[in-house]
Amino acid sequence: MPSNLVVQAQADGVRLITLHRPQALNALNTELLAELADELDAAAHDEHTRTVIITGNRKAFAAGADINEMAERDLVGILNDPRVAHWQRIAAFPKPLIAAVNGFALGGGCELVMCADIVIAGSDARFGQPEINLGIIPGAGGTQRLLRAVGKPLAMQLVLTGETLDARHALQAGLISEMTQPELTVERALQVARSIAQKAPLAVRLAKEALLKAQDTDLASGLRFERHAFTLLAGTADRDEGIRAFQEKRPASFIGR
Structure with a gap:
């Protein structure tokens, strides 16, 4: 069992993962990242898990990387940092990933938020990439994903000053999808996850992939991928079930085939 996570598999296809290093404001050390990557790998291969939520506690989602652990690494340690592979596995999670954020989401915590597909944040949440204050820069996708999320001017200001963004401004900037009471x-987040979990799994997975393509490719290539995915789904049992359910005015029962 993981020692830095609390994992709850819900009966409705939702898996809730809670970061649990309260004594360190959920700082992302190597052990926690490895456990999180392993849990997401398990969820990706579990046909009963359709959506995953990552959350922290009321004080902090994750306050950043573990600075004490970072201080112990020399240049060789940084070059061979095992956390790189863990971050790659987290970012590659193929199913819908929701971040439920309260309190601080700074540094690596903000980078973890930006790996999520949907971000629900409490009004007390604060986001930022303060690595510049340590004489370094974000190293787990912070510069790349932040600019894509909020645009160049705001990303430059946040990264170069180390300033933080409150939930209201994060919503306006497009960093989060919804703000709620803490x-x-x-x-x-559970309500949103349960709604997604009721949809056809193959359609959900391809919809996520198509939307991510829009960030990484040109319009023509994205449209080709979308049309290809649309055609693939036309041959699924879930597509037939969805149409029948609509015609019969009843909830659809999707099976993932």
């Missing part, structure tokens, strides 16, 4: 953050 005590309702996880419950709202």
